[in-house]
Structures are given as structure tokens and as C-alpha cells.
Amino acid sequence: MKIIATGNYAVAEAVKQAAPWVIAAYPITPQTEIVERIAQFVTRGELACDYIPVESEHSAMAACIGASAAGVRTFTATSSQGLLYMHELLHWAAGARLPVVMANVNRAVGPPWNVWADHTDALSQRDTGWLQVYAATAQEAYDTTLMAFRIAEDERVLLPVMVNLDGFLLSHTMQDLATLEPGSFIPPLHLPHAIDTAHPAAYAPLTGPKDYYRFRWEMERSMRDAKRVIAETEEDFAARFGRRYGMTTEYRCEDADVLVIAMGTLAKEAEVAVDRLREEGTRAGVLRIRWFRPFPKLDLAGREVVVIDRDYSFGFGGVLAHSLCSTARAEPYSVIAGLGGQEVTHGDIASFVRDRRPGEEHWFGVKADV
Amino acid sequence: MFEIRIHSRGGQGGVTAARLIALAAFRDGKHATATPFYGAERRGAPIIAFARIDEDPIRIYSQVQNPDLVVVLDRTLVPVVKVLKGLKPHGAVLVNSGHAVTLDHQRVHHVDLTGIALAEDLVIAGEPVLDTPVLGAIARLGVISLESATKAIAEMFQDPRNVTAAERAYRELVL
Amino acid sequence: MAPIPKEEHILATTSACPGCSSSLSLRYILKASGPDTVLVIPASCTSVIQGMYPHTAVQVPVYNIAFAAAASCASGMSAALRRAGRGTRVIVYAGDGGTVDIGLQALSGALERETDFLYICFDNEAYGNTGMQRSGSTPLGALTTTTPAGKVHPKKEIDRIVEAHHPPYQATAVSAFPVDLYRKVEKALTFRGPSFIHLLGPCPTGWRFPHGKTIEVGRMAVKTGAWILWERVHGVLAVSAPSKGPLKNPVPLQDYLGMQGRFRGIPPSLVERLQGEIDLRRAEVLREAGEA
Numbered sequence: 124m125k126i127i128a129t130g131n132y133a134v135a136e137a138v139k140q141a142a143p144w145v146i147a148a149y150p151i152t153p154q155t156e157i158v159e160r161i162a163q164f165v166t167r168g169e170l171a172c173d174y175i176p177v178e179s180e181h182s183a184m185a186a187c188i189g190a191s192a193a194g195v196r197t198f199t200a201t202s203s204q205g206l207l208y209m210h211e212l213l214h215w216a217a218g219a220r221l222p223v224v225m226a227n228v229n230r231a232v233g234p235p236w237n238v239w240a241d242h243t244d245a246l247s248q249r250d251t252g253w254l255q256v257y258a259a260t261a262q263e264a265y266d267t268t269l270m271a272f273r274i275a276e277d278e279r280v281l282l283p284v285m286v287n288l289d290g291f292l293l294s295h296t297m298q299d300l301a302t303l304e305p306g307s308f309i310p311p312l313h314l315p316h317a318i319d320t321a322h323p324a325a326y327a328p329l330t331g332p333k334d335y336y337r338f339r340w341e342m343e344r345s346m347r348d349a350k351r352v353i354a355e356t357e358e359d360f361a362a363r364f365g366r367r368y369g370m371t372t373e374y375r376c377e378d379a380d381v382l383v384i385a386m387g388t389l390a391k392e393a394e395v396a397v398d399r400l401r402e403e404g405t406r407a408g409v410l411r412i413r414w415f416r417p418f419p420k421l422d423l424a425g426r427e428v429v430v431i432d433r434d435y436s437f438g439f440g441g442v443l444a445h446s447l448c449s450t451a452r453a454e455p456y457s458v459i460a461g462l463g464g465q466e467v468t469h470g471d472i473a474s475f476v477r478d479r480r481p482g483e484e485h486w487f488g489v490k491a492d493v
Numbered sequence: 494m495f496e497i498r499i500h501s502r503g504g505q506g507g508v509t510a511a512r513l514i515a516l517a518a519f520r521d522g523k524h525a526t527a528t529p530f531y532g533a534e535r536r537g538a539p540i541i542a543f544a545r546i547d548e549d550p551i552r553i554y555s556q557v558q559n560p561d562l563v564v565v566l567d568r569t570l571v572p573v574v575k576v577l578k579g580l581k582p583h584g585a586v587l588v589n590s591g592h593a594v595t596l597d598h599q600r601v602h603h604v605d606l607t608g609i610a611l612a613e614d615l616v617i618a619g620e621p622v623l624d625t626p627v628l629g630a631i632a633r634l635g636v637i638s639l640e641s642a643t644k645a646i647a648e649m650f651q652d653p654r655n656v657t658a659a660e661r662a663y664r665e666l667v668l
Numbered sequence: 669m670a671p672i673p674k675e676e677h678i679l680a681t682t683s684a685c686p687g688c689s690s691s692l693s694l695r696y697i698l699k700a701s702g703p704d705t706v707l708v709i710p711a712s713c714t715s716v717i718q719g720m721y722p723h724t725a726v727q728v729p730v731y732n733i734a735f736a737a738a739a740s741c742a743s744g745m746s747a748a749l750r751r752a753g754r755g756t757r758v759i760v761y762a763g764d765g766g767t768v769d770i771g772l773q774a775l776s777g778a779l780e781r782e783t784d785f786l787y788i789c790f791d792n793e794a795y796g797n798t799g800m801q802r803s804g805s806t807p808l809g810a811l812t813t814t815t816p817a818g819k820v821h822p823k824k825e826i827d828r829i830v831e832a833h834h835p836p837y838q839a840t841a842v843s844a845f846p847v848d849l850y851r852k853v854e855k856a857l858t859f860r861g862p863s864f865i866h867l868l869g870p871c872p873t874g875w876r877f878p879h880g881k882t883i884e885v886g887r888m889a890v891k892t893g894a895w896i897l898w899e900r901v902h903g904v905l906a907v908s909a910p911s912k913g914p915l916k917n918p919v920p921l922q923d924y925l926g927m928q929g930r931f932r933g934i935p936p937s938l939v940e941r942l943q944g945e946i947d948l949r950r951a952e953v954l955r956e957a958g959e960a
Contacts, residue, residue, distance in 0.1 A: 127512075127519050127527075144751045145744055153531075173747040177740060178777030185737035185774065186744030189708070192731060193748035211734050238531070292554045297515050297527040299550070318729045318745070320704045320756055325724035327732040334721055388554040395552050468555040 128300040130293035133261040134200065134226045134286070135160035137268035139170050140305050141224075144195035147175035147186035151205040152238045153290040154228040158200060180205035184212035184223070191221035192326065194317030196272065199223065202290060203230035203244045210248065216283045217252025217342065219327055220316065222275035223283040226268065229257075229387065229433075230290040231463035239464020240289040242386065242434040246415070246442045252342050254284040254349055255416040257386040259372075261298040264288045266366055267413075270356050273309045277356075279348040281314075289433075291464065292388045303364050346417050353414060370419040372411040375401065379408030381427040381476060386412045386443060389431055389461055389472070396472035407476055418446060423453040429479050431472070433461040440484060456480055460487035494547040495636060496557040500576050501566035504536040506624030510564070511542035513628050513645050518546040520641035526551045539574055546636065560584060562636060566606065566623045571596065587630055589623060593667065604630045604666040613658045622658075625650060629659030630666045639663055672850055673699050682725040684717040687872040687879025689843040689886065690790050691717060694761065696846045697788065698728060700853035705757040706731055706745065710738035710771060712763035713796045736770045738762045739778035742785045750784060757786065757857055764791040764805035768826045779833035782861045786853070789826065792869035800874040807894075808945060809938035810930045812874075818934035822945050830864045831900065837863035839899035842870070844886025845910050848897060855899070868895045876929025885927050893918035893950045898957070905956045915954055921946060 128136065135157050138146070146165075148158040164170035173190075177183045180201050187197040201209065206227055216223050231241035245255060254274065258264040264286065271284040288294055318326075330338065353370065361367040374394045376382060383393045390411035400407040412419065430453075432441030439445060444457035456479040461467045465488065475485070497514060501507025511527035518525035523546050530541045543557045559579045565588045570576060577586065577597055586601035588594045594603050610621035625646050632642040642663075643656045677698035684691045690713055698705065705728045709715060715732060719725045733741040738760045746758045762771055767789040775787065794812045795801040801814040804824035811818055830838060836859040841849040849867070856863035870886045872879040889895035890910050897908035907915060921943050925931040931939070 125519075127516050127525070145748050147740075147744055173751055175743055175747055175781065177743070178773060178780070179740075181736060182740030182743070182774050182777055185733065185740035186747075188733065188737075189731070189741035189744030189746075190748035191744075192741075193745050193752065195748040195752060197744070197748075212737060215734050215737075289554075291529070291531055295529055295531070296554065297512050297525075299519060299524060318706055318731065318756075320706065320729060323703075323727055323729045325718060325721070325726065325730045325732070328718055328721050328724060328730065329715055330721040391552045392554050466555055468558065469553060 124302045126300050126302060127297050128261050129156065129295050129297050130258070130261045130264045130288045131156035131228070131295065132160060133265040133300050134268050134288070135164070136300070136302055137265045138198050139164050140302070141196065141198070141269060141272045141309055142170065143172055143198040145173045145175065145187070145190035145197045146199065147177050147183045147190070148199045149177055149180045149183050149201070149205060151180070151202045153230060153294045154200050154202040154205070154226070156294070157226055180208040181212060184209040184216060187223045188212060188216050188219060188221055191216070191223050191314070192219065192318050194312065194314040196276070196312050197223050198225065200226040200228070202228040203232050206244045206248060207232060210251070213248055213251040213253055218338070220281040221283060222281055222312070222314070224268070224271045224275055224286065225283065226286045226288065228290045228294045229287050237463040238290065240292050240388070240433065240461065241463050242287070245285060245287050246434045248285070249416060249442070252282060252346070253416060254282055254414070255287060256284065256414050257287045257412070258293065259388055259391040259411060261293065261296070261300050262366070263368060264293065265300055265302065266360065266364070267368070269305055269309065270360055273356050274349065274352050276312050277352045278315065280345050280352050282342065282345055282349065287387065289388045308359065308363055349417050368413055370414045371421070372413055374409040374411070376408035376410055378406055379426070380406045381429065381479065382408050382410045382423070383429050383431065383472060383476060384410045384412060384443065384447065384455070385431040386415065387433065389433060389467060392467070392469050393431070393472045395469035396476065399469065399473050400476055405476065412443065418450060421447070421451040423447065423451040427479065427481060428453045428455040429458060429476050430455040431458045431460050431475065435459055435462065454482045456482070457484040458487060459484065494545055494551070495562070496560050497544040497562045497564065497636070498557050498560040499542045499544070499564040499566065500570050500574055501540050501542070501623070502570065503538045503540050504620050505566050506622060507540045507542045507566055509624040510566070510627050511544040513624060513649060514544040514631060514637060516648065517628065517637040517641040517645035520644050521638055523548060524550050528554070530556060539570055562587065562634065564627060564631070565589060566627065568594070585634060587634065589627070602630070602634070602666060602668055604662050606630070606662060609658050609661050609665065613654045613661070615654055615658055622655070625655035626658040626662040629661065629663035633663045633666045672847070675699065677703060677727045679725040679727070682717045683719050684713070685873045685879070687882045688717065689870045689882050690714060692846070693790060693843040693849060693867055693869070696843070696850045697759065697761070697853050700850045701757050701759060701857055703728060704755065705759055708733060708738050708742045708745065708758065708760045710762050710766040711735040711797065712766050712790070713792070714761055714763070714790070715797060735766055736774055738766055738771055739774040739783070739787060743778045743781065743783045746784045758784070760785060760787045762787070762789055763796065764789060764793060765795045765803045768804045768824050772829070776833065779830065779835055779862050784860055784862070786856045786863045786865065788865045788867055790867050790869045792871035792874055793823070794874050796871055796874050808942040809934045811932070811934065812930070818938050820938070827866055834903060835862040835864050836902055837899070840866045840868070840895070840897050842868040842886045842889060842895055842897070844870070844883045844890065845897065848908055848910060852899060874930070877927050881927065888924045888927060890914055891919045892921050892924040894921060894924050894946050896950065896953050898953060905953070907953060907957045907959065915950055915959070918950070
């Protein structure tokens with residue numbers, strides 16, 4: 124069915140289709156519409172599910188862990204401080220190999236208080252063992268949420284997935300959305316290590332130095348296998364529903380001399396900048412990173428690269444820029460822009476490309492370059 | 494691409510108006526987006542919302558810089574907010590007012606949305622509803638069709654007075 | 669009354685300290701709940717007692733979870749099991765730190781949401797797993813590694829906090845009265861919704877008494893009225909049999925304190941305050957039970 128929906132509604136609609144049995148969530152701006160909508164679905168009987176109105180995000184993730192451990196599909200949604208408050212349990216969900224799916228509406232972290240878009244919340248959780256994917260349209264948020272359940276629950280993965288969408292920019296922008304009937308696209312969950320009193324086991328007991336690392340290696344092996352599972356899932360999704368995204372999404376990259384690389388809505392806006400740059404004679408393209416964990420394998424050697432980070436790792440640099448430096452042999456012009464919802468237009472992005480200085484870092488809006 | 498900026502105060506329905514425009518344009522077979530710019534979420538605060546309409550999918554998330562149409566739901570915003578900022582040279586302005594209005598020596602379209610809402614008894618929590626009547630006025634300007642405007646309103650609101658009010662604003666808009 | 673089943677669900681050889689009352693308590697708790705039970709365990713002595721990977725001393729599923737998250741984890745688990753049509757009993761077995769301090773918020777939320785589970789607080793009155801630092805549940809006067817001159821703050825009344833959430837069933841227990849403990853767990857599990865059992869955990873290592881004296885210390889806690897056994901069903905309090913006599917005629921508190929190194933050499937003023945606290949609690953229970 125064709126409707127128009129905000130990014131938040133799109134996620135809620137996808138969750139309804141995926142039909143988790145337990146959803147535990149705590150409201151936070153700008154994620155609230157997701158949980159409100161889901162609570163409505165449950166109240167109206169449109170979604171047969173236990174909605175647990177927990178007293179904190181820490182408890183939201185703990186409840187998802189408990190439910191998932193019992194072998195049922197689970198979902199939660201959060202943002203910013205809420206995600207940070209979950210931090211300990213993000214590690215736990217991944218380490219316990221539970222396919223929890225979570226929507227994170229990217230928002231700046233305080234202080235000072237700021238409710239607008241920023242990727243620092245999610246990127247500061249990058250080492251928790253969660254898969255992370257960033258959507259750029261409501262349709263993509265919807266499709267990716269559906270895919271997230273299948274990927275997380277695949278026996279080769281069994282790791283939680285975080286679907287990210289930019290606060291307000293995507294979460295509150297109303298756009299076209301084609302909903303679908305997933306049918307057999309998401310198979311029923313069979314969690315091999317689900318709690319079963321007929322086959323009792325100790326879960327995550329004290330584990331010594333001669334065994335602990337084996338569990339960590341298993342996580343990494345699954346994270347590597349996840350790339351194949353993502354590709355297969357995308358392939359099947361495209362075959363069934365006609366839309367395809369990939370680990371990365373490319374726009375006019377084939378013959379591009381300079382690539383703009385970013386995540387989320389900024390990368391979509393960059394497409395408009397690239398069209399303008401091409402009119403001016405600059406052969407530019409946009410490489411949008413969708414899956415940040417597992418991180419895509421790219422080779423950017425010999426190409427000029429402008430990376431826009433809506434985040435920062437203090438004392439180090441833009442997280443995306445440095446991820447590319449270390450994995451893709453890139454020497455990017457690193458632009459820090461859009462922090463806490465800072466307005467960045469396609470005109471600004473075109474300027475970043477025109478003014479690029481490979482290997483340097485530029486904080487948009489800050490007069491003296493760092 | 495046709496770009497609209499709506500000025501209102503929190504509680505007046507500026508954000509909903511943008512969403513209704515997008516839905517109506519979508520029903521016209523076009524691509525459309527509606528984006529609120531949220532500040533503090535409280536009643537009475539100045540609020541901006543944007544709507545974009547195009548034949549192609551819309552890739553822009555940043556704020557509308559050069560609107561083709563500015564809508565002012567609350568005239569008391571005029572001295573406080575630069576409502577004409579960035580308006581395209583031949584851009585249109587629509588103000589909620591019972592009498593003719595001049596902004597920066599420019600005649601603007603006006604319609605008494607508040608009066609229509611009160612006459613139709615469209616009042617929620619003590620505030621006249623402006624988001625549905627304004628859709629009729631915007632349809633009159635040719636941005637969306639009246640048919641899709643009323644369809645969009647009927648999809649989002651059950652009370653038929655919303656459609657009546659929009660139709661009335663369509664007729665009463667002073668060009 | 670049906671006899672206590674012979675079946676064991678925990679091995680005799682746990683990794684507990686000698687004389688640990690937790691192993692003993694778990695033995696009776698699991699006898700009462702039976703094999704269709706999941707234990708949810710936050711960081712606590714039980715993290716150690718259950719055994720180290722790849723071994724376990726517990727023969728029901730044990731779900732280990734982060735310190736502050738036991739009650740909320742159990743919330744999700746209980747909801748999932750019920751939705752899957754399973755009657756599996758979900759029992760949180762947490763320490764006093766995981767209950768009255770770091771886990772209090774999650775516990776409050778789970779109680780308020782009427783989670784279908786049994787929450788047992790094994791209260792050895794300090795952070796035992798990390799070597800006996802004070803907790804909110806450490807009594808006045810007790811020496812711990814972080815109160816080397818004796819604790820100057822009274823024990824937090826977790827039972828009052830839990831009571832404020834109106835769970836259908838609430839009780840206190842101690843392993844020195846295992847039949848009382850067994851019956852209470854059995855009864856708690858007949859209620860749909862949350863039940864709470866506050867279990868005193870005499871701890872030879874932390875309380876500094878010989879490990880053969882665990883039962884005696886537990887009994888003396890009851891005889892002196894320092895620990896009162898009661899249950900509260902739908903808000904109505906009843907004193908349990910072992911506490912009935914001691915409530916009216918307690919033996920001197922010193923008989924209990926004197927058995928334990930943790931009260932040795934503390935200032936008489938603290939002992940006096942502790943006596944005052946205990947007298948107050950005793951009077952409250954008597955009044956509420958209509959036996960004053």
C-alpha cells in the first residue's frame with residue numbers, strides 16, 4: 124500500500140509487519156512516535172505483542188534480552204541519552220548472541236542539551252558487537268527494519284541489529300512509503316540457545332581467561348559472516364519487492380574523480396550537490412555508507428574523497444573519516460558538519476567539495492581550520 | 494520543485510498543515526515531503542514547517558531557503574519573525590487575516606482562517622483549528638488540487654467540518 | 669502438607685564458601701519451584717556459587733545478567749514465556765546490592781508492572797562477592813571493609829519499599845528454618861504477578877563466624893528478633909511460627925551480635941541504636957499483626 128509516513132511511522136509499520144512478541148521501550152525525543160504508534164497497534168489489537176512500558180532504557184534492553192533469551196522476537200527503540208544509558212546491556216545483548224532489533228533515532232548527546240540529529244550516540248556504541256545500519260529515507264528505514272529482523276535472526280549471525288535514522292530530519296519528515304506484506308521473507312525465529320527447562324544450561328556464567336576469548340572470536344566470525352547474510356537478504360528482498368540498497372549505496376560514482384562519503388540524510392542531500400558539481404564540470408559522486416558494522420570493504424586508493432562526519436571522536440577525528448583511512452587506503456578531506464542538527468545544505472556540501480584539501484580536517488562553521 | 498514555508502505558533506497546526514499539503518500532493522500523484530523544524534515543543538512558540546512538492550523523489554532534507562510560497566498562520570509573528578526571508582522573486586504569500594495585508598510594500602493573499610474555524614465551530618483545546626482550512630486556500634493557489642486537499646483532510650480527520658472549512662477557505666481567499 | 673521432595677536441582681558441590689547459607693537456601697528454593705524454573709542471576713555471590721564455565725552446579729537454566737538488570741530481564745523473560753504459552757517459573761535470585769541498591773529501580777518497575785515472577789533477595793547484608801563492602805542493607809554498627817569503624821547508617825527497609833508496590837505475596841525467610849523457606853517459595857509461586865521473598869543470608873566469611881555455625885547464627889537472628897519471619901498475603905501480615913515466641917520474649921541481642929566478628933569492638937552507642945531499630949521493627953510487626 125502506498126502511504127506517506129515519517130521515518131518514525133515507517134519503522135513502526137515495519138515492526139508491525141515483523142510482529143515481535145515482546146517490545147520493551149522507554150520514550151525519548153525524537154523516538155517517541157515509534158513507541159506511541161506501537162502502543163496504539165497493540166491496544167487496537169493490530170499487533171499481538173506484549174508491550175512492556177519499562178521505567179528506563181537500561182530496563183528496556185534488559186527486558187528485550189530476557190524475552191529474546193526465551194526465544195521470541197523482540198524490538199525496542201531509543202535515541203541519544205537513552206542509547207547511552209543502555210550501553211552496558213548493548214554489550215550484553217550482543218555477547219549473549221541475541222537477535223534483538225532496535226531503532227535508534229540519531230540525536231546529539233549532552234551536555235548541552237540538544238535534541239537534533241547527530242551520529243555520535245550510535246557511533247560511540249560501535250564496539251558493542253551490534254550490527255549498525257543507517258537509513259536515508261522513510262522507505263529505506265521501513266525496508267531496512269524488515270531486513271534487520273531476518274539478518275539478526277539468521278543462525279550465521281545471531282547478533283543484534285541497530286537501525287539508525289536521523290533525528291527529526293528523517294524521523295519527522297513525511298515522505299512516500301510503500302508498505303508491503305513480508306510473507307515468508309522473515310522466517311519464524313528459531314533461537315538455537317533459547318532457554319528450555321527440558322535442556323537446562325548456564326548462560327553467561329563466569330568464564331576464565333582460557334575460554335573467554337573463544338566467545339569473542341565467535342562474535343567476530345559471525346560479524347564477518349553477516350556480510351554474506353546481508354547480501355543474501357538484500358538479494359531476496361530485491362527479488363521479492365524490487366528495492367535494493369547494499370552495504371553502500373552509490374550515486375554517479377562510476378566515473379567520479381571525487382567521492383562524497385557520508386551516512387544518513389546528509390548523504391542523500393549530497394546527491395543534489397553532486398548534480399550541481401557535475402554541471403560545473405567536477406566529476407563527483409556520492410558513496411553512502413549504509414552498514415557501519417560490519418564495516419564495508421572499500422578500496423579508495425587513487426580517488427579524492429570528501430568525508431562528512433556528523434559525529435566526532437575527541438582527540439582523534441571524524442569516526443567515518445578515520446574508519447576509511449584505516450580500511451580503504453583513503454586520504455580524505457574530513458569535514459565535521461551537522462553536529463546537533465547544524466544546518467547543512469546541498470550548497471554547503473558542494474562548497475566542501477570545491478574547497479577540498481586532502482588529508483586535512485575542517486569543522487564546518489568554525490572559522491580557523493584545525 | 495515547489496517549496497513552501499509555514500510560520501505558526503505551537504498548537505496552531507503548522508506542522509499538520511505541512512503534512513496535509515504533502516499528503517494532498519501525493520494524492521495528486523506527485524512526490525512530496527513535509528518537515529517540521531522543531532524547537533522547544535511548547536504551545537505558543539514560533540514554529541516553522543516546510544513542504545516540498547516535485548515530480549521526482551525529493552532528496553533534500555535541509556530547510557527551505559527560497560520558498561515559492563510562504564504561509565503565515567498567525568499575524569502576530571510578522572513583527573517577530575522575518576517571514577519573507579528568501580522568498581523567490583515571484584513567490585506568493587498567504588496570511589491568515591480578515592482584511593488586506595501589506596508586507597514590505599507587497600500585497601499578499603489573505604483569508605480569515607480563524608473566522609472560518611470559529612464559524613464552523615472547529616476549536617480544539619480553546620484554539621481555532623487552522624491546519625485544515627488553510628489547505629483549501631493553498632488549493633486555490635493551484636499548489637494542490639481541491640479534490641486531493643479534501644481527500645487528504647478526510648484521510649487524517651474524521652470530523653467533516655474540516656472539509657467544509659477547507660472548501661470555504663478555497664472560496665473566500667482574497668487573491 | 670506434602671513432604672519436601674527428595675529430588676535435588678542443585679549439586680552438593682557448589683563453588684560457595686564453606687558454610688554458605690545461599691547454597692542451602694537455593695537447594696530448598698529449587699525443591700519448591702521444581703525443574704520447570706529459570707533462575708535469573710545478577711552479579712552476586714551466586715555468580716560464583718553456580719560454578720565456572722564449562723561446569724555448573726545448578727540443574728535448571730541459569731540466566732546471568734548485568735548487575736542492575738535482573739528484575740527487568742525477568743520482566744521480558746516472563747512476558748515471552750507466557751506469550752509462548754509456557755508456565756515456566758521465573759525466579760530472580762539477587763543479592764542485597766543487586767536488590768536494595770543498584771537494582772532497586774528495575775525492581776520497582778517490575779513490581780509496578782505486575783511482572784509474573786518471584787524475586788528473592790538473598791541478603792547477606794554487604795557486597796559479599798567483592799569482599800564485604802557495605803551495602804544499603806548492612807545493619808547499623810556492622811564492620812565491613814568500607815565501614816571499618818562500624819556502619820553509621822541504618823539498614824534500608826527494602827520490605828517497606830516493596831510493600832508500597834502492593835505485590836500479592838511477600839515474605840521473609842532464613843535458611844536456618846528451611847521448611848518455612850520451602851513453604852513460602854511454594855506459596856509465592858501460586859500467585860500470578862510479583863512475589864517477593866527477603867531471605868537473610870548468614871555469611872561465615874563476611875560476618876566472621878565459624879563456618880559450622882551458619883544455622884545457629886540464623887536461628888539466633890530469629891530468637892533475638894533481629895530477623896523476623898512473616899508473610900504478607902494481599903497486604904495482610906501474619907507472623908510465621910518460628911518468630912511468634914521471640915517477638916514477645918526475645919533473647920538479648922548481644923547473644924546474636926556476640927557470635928559474629930563483624931560487631932566486635934564497635935562503639936556501644938551504635939549497638940544501642942541498633943537495639944532501638946530492632947525494637948521499633950518488632951513493635952511495628954506486633955502492632956500490624958494485631959498481637960501487640
